[in-house]
Amino acid sequence: MAKLLEVKNLKTQFFTQDGVVHAVNGISYTVDAGETVAIVGESGSGKSVGVMSLIRLIPSPPGKIVDGEVWFDGQDLLKLNEDELRHIRGNRIAMIFQDPMTSLNPVLTIGRQITEALELHLNMNRDQARKRAVKLMEMVGIPGAEARLDDYPHQFSGGMRQRVMIAMGLSCDPQLLIADEPTTALDVTIQAQIVDLVNRLKEELGMAVIWITHDLGVVAGMAERVIVMYSGFIVEESLVDDLYANPRHPYTLGLLRSIPRLDIGRQKRLIPIDGLPPDLLEAPTSCPFAPRCDFAIEKCTQENPSLESVGPDHVAACWVDISGAKVNVASDADLTEAELRSREDAAVAVSSKQEGEGA
Amino acid sequence: MTAYIIRRLLYAIPVLFCIILVTFLLARSLPGGPFDRAGDKTLPESIRQNLEAKYGLDDPAYIQFANYLGGIVRGDLGPSYSYRGRSVNQIIKESFPISLQLGILSILLAVIIGIPAGIIAALKQNTWIDYSSSFVAILGVSIPNIVLGPLLIYVVSVQFGWLPAARWGANYKQFYFGWIPPMTKDFWIHAILPVITLGTAFSATFARLTRASLLQTIREDYIRTARAKGLTEYGVIMRHAMKNSMIPVVTVFGPLLIGVVTGSFVVERIFGIPGMGEFFVTSITNRDYPIVLGTTLLYSVGLVLANIGVDLAYAWLDPRIRYD
Numbered sequence: 001m002a003k004l005l006e007v008k009n010l011k012t013q014f015f016t017q018d019g020v021v022h023a024v025n026g027i028s029y030t031v032d033a034g035e036t037v038a039i040v041g042e043s044g045s046g047k048s049v050g051v052m053s054l055i056r057l058i059p060s061p062p063g064k065i066v067d068g069e070v071w072f073d074g075q076d077l078l079k080l081n082e083d084e085l086r087h088i089r090g091n092r093i094a095m096i097f098q099d100p101m102t103s104l105n106p107v108l109t110i111g112r113q114i115t116e117a118l119e120l121h122l123n124m125n126r127d128q129a130r131k132r133a134v135k136l137m138e139m140v141g142i143p144g145a146e147a148r149l150d151d152y153p154h155q156f157s158g159g160m161r162q163r164v165m166i167a168m169g170l171s172c173d174p175q176l177l178i179a180d181e182p183t184t185a186l187d188v189t190i191q192a193q194i195v196d197l198v199n200r201l202k203e204e205l206g207m208a209v210i211w212i213t214h215d216l217g218v219v220a221g222m223a224e225r226v227i228v229m230y231s232g233f234i235v236e237e238s239l240v241d242d243l244y245a246n247p248r249h250p251y252t253l254g255l256l257r258s259i260p261r262l263d264i265g266r267q268k269r270l271i272p273i274d275g276l277p278p279d280l281l282e283a284p285t286s287c288p289f290a291p292r293c294d295f296a297i298e299k300c301t302q303e304n305p306s307l308e309s310v311g312p313d314h315v316a317a318c319w320v321d322i323s324g325a326k327v328n329v330a331s332d333a334d335l336t337e338a339e340l341r342s343r344e345d346a347a348v349a350v351s352s353k354q355e356g357e358g359a
Numbered sequence: 360m361t362a363y364i365i366r367r368l369l370y371a372i373p374v375l376f377c378i379i380l381v382t383f384l385l386a387r388s389l390p391g392g393p394f395d396r397a398g399d400k401t402l403p404e405s406i407r408q409n410l411e412a413k414y415g416l417d418d419p420a421y422i423q424f425a426n427y428l429g430g431i432v433r434g435d436l437g438p439s440y441s442y443r444g445r446s447v448n449q450i451i452k453e454s455f456p457i458s459l460q461l462g463i464l465s466i467l468l469a470v471i472i473g474i475p476a477g478i479i480a481a482l483k484q485n486t487w488i489d490y491s492s493s494f495v496a497i498l499g500v501s502i503p504n505i506v507l508g509p510l511l512i513y514v515v516s517v518q519f520g521w522l523p524a525a526r527w528g529a530n531y532k533q534f535y536f537g538w539i540p541p542m543t544k545d546f547w548i549h550a551i552l553p554v555i556t557l558g559t560a561f562s563a564t565f566a567r568l569t570r571a572s573l574l575q576t577i578r579e580d581y582i583r584t585a586r587a588k589g590l591t592e593y594g595v596i597m598r599h600a601m602k603n604s605m606i607p608v609v610t611v612f613g614p615l616l617i618g619v620v621t622g623s624f625v626v627e628r629i630f631g632i633p634g635m636g637e638f639f640v641t642s643i644t645n646r647d648y649p650i651v652l653g654t655t656l657l658y659s660v661g662l663v664l665a666n667i668g669v670d671l672a673y674a675w676l677d678p679r680i681r682y683d
Binding site: 089 | 578579580581583584585586587588589590591592594598602603676677678
């Protein structure tokens with residue numbers, strides 16, 4: 001398949017009063033035409049900033065894309081001028097956002113908010129744009145579309161608003177849809193509907209999708225490829241089945257182990273990833289995950305590993321080969337010796353801290 | 360909507376009644392009376408009593424109050440005590456349109472300068488444009504009219520002789536519909552300096568409010584959505600940010616407008632403009648009760664109407680606000 005998007009060494013930083021926040025530290029990936037790529041990671045891992053940098057939606061100042069290239073259909077988006085970029089935004093690359101409650105303008109009608117992109121990019125007049133808006137709203141499953149065109153966002157439920165956002169995103173038949181945690185603010189049944197909707201529309205329209213989430217459960221159902229981000233780095237990238245069956249980065253393993261599962265007894269607690277994500281104000285020199293990692297060796301604290309191929313279409317950035325570790329951990333006996341030791345250490349550290357506080 | 364407006368107007372009646380009552384009592388509780396002196400001399404007791412009898416001031420207070428209310432219902436605000444032979448109605452008819460003209464022009468100037476200045480400052484936040492705009496705004500707020508007015512007169516009128524130093528270029532006999540001035544050269548050259556004096560401070564207020572409000576709005580998620588659609592920066596601001604950020608501006612606009620159009624004592628005094636501001640102040644020292652009550656009532660009615668107007672503007676700006 002043809003490459004639609006190629007991101008090379010993208011680096012985005014925020015220049016704040018407290019110092020430079022290293023939000024995205026040189027990430028590279030590609031998205032093929034018609035492909036769904038999921039980017040996963042916890043809050044602050046650089047997922048959103050990474051994709052917003054693609055179409056330069058980073059608030060600037062303080063944000064700045066300091067390095068990299070974003071090749072989309074033969075042009076480097078980071079080198080285009082504002083006007084040229086605007087013809088791509090909303091037209092060939094559309095974006096939908098996390099919170100449909102705040103992402104729609106409360107004082108403009110839904111119809112107006114859908115039609116303005118049509119008038120702008122497809123040169124439609126008001127009538128044509130309204131007709132197309134009704135079609136789009138029907139396509140995303142909003143009942144009574146024509147009557148609802150003149151309603152305001154507050155007259156819609158959360159799920160319906162996200163459908164409106166999707167209708168807006170799809171209005172100009174984009175080649176790439178960037179969905180930034182579009183289901184996070186919605187309840188679970190609505191989440192499933194939205195995932196199904198985007199899957200269906202993607203099939204119908206043949207667009208590529210970048211789907212950002214921290215929910216690996218959602219990823220399994222829709223993505224072909226998964227990129228795992230941590231602390232502004234890509235730490236693992238793989239085809240989706242391979243990632244679930246054979247994670248090669250300890251962070252991915254941790255994410256998979258912390259998913260609640262129906263097929264394992266309830267008596268077992270979930271295994272969380274201990275510790276907190278690193279402070280992005282410090283430029284990373286060692287592996288950023290090392291302090292939280294059960295498998296860390298001395299080298300991890302000295303040098304940051306780069307992405308290396310660990311299998312077909314599978315790269316990971318880790319000094320240790322963790323390929324033996326099991327994802328479906330049913331009891332402590334299934335954990336490796338290293339993991340058990342680190343958990344004991346953590347427990348001792350916590351209890352001694354509590355004692356210290358008590359005294 | 361109509362029902363809402365009617366309801367609001369009905370609510371205004373008890374409010375206005377209370378304002379009249381309190382003003383009436385406060386004015387009467389001031390020591391002294393309207394006929395204590397004529398110029399520098401004290402009036403003889405007998406003349407004072409005759410005058411008080413003529414204006415019904417020897418009646419018990421509740422009868423005076425009832426008579427006054429009766430007058431209001433008939434649309435008669437009573438006679439003036441200090442401007443003999445003129446009624447309060449006539450004084451308002453002659454002076455209020457002038458204050459209204461000065462006030463409206465000043466507010467217009469303030470909006471035309473202040474709101475765009477605020478928008479530019481917000482869009483160029485933390486650049487020299489923003490800083491210089493803020494500097495001018497603070498200057499505008501802090502220089503009192505009593506300084507700016509004479510300064511303008513001194514420079515523009517006295518030194519260069521470009522514009523007249525005082526008076527207003529039209530009187531009530533020339534006004535269309537009782538309040539619209541004739542658009543003569545004489546009117547405009549007299550209006551420029553007082554309008555600038557009065558408008559500058561308000562334009563600074565509007566600029567600061569607009570800047571703060573717009574800065575808050577452009578951080579909203581839906582502004583990012585609008586940018587993601589590929590709209591121009593102008594389209595983003597004008598279509599998506601302006602309406603949302605105008606609520607604080609409209610909130611101060613209503614009461615400010617009424618405060619200004621009912622007369623600015625200082626500016627009218629400096630420029631010798633025969634507006635209403637003077638009557639507001641001198642009527643109190645003169646114990647001219649009907650003028651005190653009449654001007655206060657006019658101001659209160661204006662304020663009530665302005666607040667209804669502001670509330671209706673909210674509903675127009677933000678569809679989530681509904682009155683029915």
